[in-house]
Amino acid sequence: MTIEFSERIERVTPSATVAISNAASELEAEGVDVVDLSVGEPDFPTPENVIEAGKDAIDAGHTGYAPSPGVPELREAIAEKLRADDLDYGSENVLVTPGGKQALYELFQTLVDDGDEVVVLDPAWVSYEAMTKLAGGSLSRVDLAPHDFALEPALEDLAETVSDDTSLLVVNSPSNPTGSVYSDVALEGVRDLAVEHDITVISDEIYKEITYGTEATSLGSLAGMGERTITLNGFSKAYSMTGWRLGYFAGPEEVVDQAGKLHSHSVTCATHFVQYAGIEALRNTDEAVTEMRDAFEQRRDLLCDRFAEHGIDVPEPDGAFYLMLPVGEGGDDEDDQEWCERAIEEAHVATVPGSAFGTPGYARLSYAASAERLEEAVDRLAENGLL
Ligand code: PMP
Ligand code: GLU
Numbered sequence: 001m002t003i004e005f006s007e008r009i010e011r012v013t014p015s016a017t018v019a020i021s022n023a024a025s026e027l028e029a030e031g032v033d034v035v036d037l038s039v040g041e042p043d044f045p046t047p048e049n050v051i052e053a054g055k056d057a058i059d060a061g062h063t064g065y066a067p068s069p070g071v072p073e074l075r076e077a078i079a080e081k082l083r084a085d086d087l088d089y090g091s092e093n094v095l096v097t098p099g100g101k102q103a104l105y106e107l108f109q110t111l112v113d114d115g116d117e118v119v120v121l122d123p124a125w126v127s128y129e130a131m132t133k134l135a136g137g138s139l140s141r142v143d144l145a146p147h148d149f150a151l152e153p154a155l156e157d158l159a160e161t162v163s164d165d166t167s168l169l170v171v172n173s174p175s176n177p178t179g180s181v182y183s184d185v186a187l188e189g190v191r192d193l194a195v196e197h198d199i200t201v202i203s204d205e206i207y208k209e210i211t212y213g214t215e216a217t218s219l220g221s222l223a224g225m226g227e228r229t230i231t232l233n234g235f236s237k238a239y240s241m242t243g244w245r246l247g248y249f250a251g252p253e254e255v256v257d258q259a260g261k262l263h264s265h266s267v268t269c270a271t272h273f274v275q276y277a278g279i280e281a282l283r284n285t286d287e288a289v290t291e292m293r294d295a296f297e298q299r300r301d302l303l304c305d306r307f308a309e310h311g312i313d314v315p316e317p318d319g320a321f322y323l324m325l326p327v328g329e330g331g332d333d334e335d336d337q338e339w340c341e342r343a344i345e346e347a348h349v350a351t352v353p354g355s356a357f358g359t360p361g362y363a364r365l366s367y368a369a370s371a372e373r374l375e376e377a378v379d380r381l382a383e384n385g386l387l
Helices: 016-029 048-059 072-084 100-111 126-135 152-161 184-197 253-265 272-283 286-309 333-345 371-383
Strands: 094-097 117-122 138-143 166-172 200-204 229-234 247-250 322-326 362-366
Touching (some): 016 333, 048 272, 072 247, 100 126, 100 229, 100 247, 117 126, 286 371
Parallel strands (some): 117 138, 117 166, 166 200
Antiparallel strands (some): 094 247, 229 247
16 A cells, blocks of 8 residues: 655655764664764763662652643743843743653644745754645745855845745754854844844753853843743753753743643653753852853864864854854865765765755864863865864
């Protein structure tokens, strides 16, 4: 028999970041020593006290369903954290999800109708496009590449792109894949446009805790933005908890109610005992978070210095743990895909083509790897004529 697939699922391809990471793992299983700089995953263990809190929660019997929107104590701890970031949220504004990705998926399904316009800032994380397509929306992209990935100089382009017909704008600062942290002036420009055209905004702040010498302002804290911003965050990056699958969004209560319907019909709730680990992560990990951030900063410096030695000027990221390495000559689609293929096949260094993020001519490197492995990656790329 022929299985008929939905037109909806045929619109999307698998996540490039996840697919390349899987390919790297397969090569490793064959015995190849791969330096995997593809997936954005901290290489540190989850802080010990968080692990203990998770184990204690299992021992305490938190192994049944949790309340669908999240364990009340966690929702309150999240609201407390957000209030410290000048965001005016209570626990009723928070929905806890299995990973930030699920929160985003639920939001796109809740906010975007067939034909609705969704605006992203390119290069943009791979899953925004897929989630837009799954919801039936149409994507408009504003390219930050000509401005070294800064948003402020691109505000005019953004102004030309958005209109009263725009349904949703997605802002991700610090950005995956560029590491850019958008200035307050840039965010105020976004605010003005969102208010003028009555646009709902998702502020994806999953890398907020990982910045170097600067801070990422929460978009929802700007005057006029509270009522139209949904703040997205999770535990994967700051607390090195990717495999625990815990994230959340916070926004107007009606968004929690509407998205909560999909949440209750799909995942029901985030894993019950994991939510107790989340409470511990929010309350007692300041030192561990700072140590990881400091390590990422040293690695950023190391990579930028090593590429400079090879005459490659990389726009220096102020946050997250990614950088965009310019590759190839023409900057066309095939250049970066071909470069990344050669990098993994010949140098055994896994990276993600910029074109997966809407911006050809670059490769995204995740520097959530040890200094030694990063040195090894640069050496291998150079030896194979890729730098
Ligand atoms: N937003 C961005 C920009 C990301 O890079 C990621 C990475 N996975 C997520 C959201 C979701 O992360 P998670 O599902 O692990 O919380
Ligand atoms: N967000 C990370 C990345 O971009 C993890 C993989 C994914 O969810 O895309 O590599």
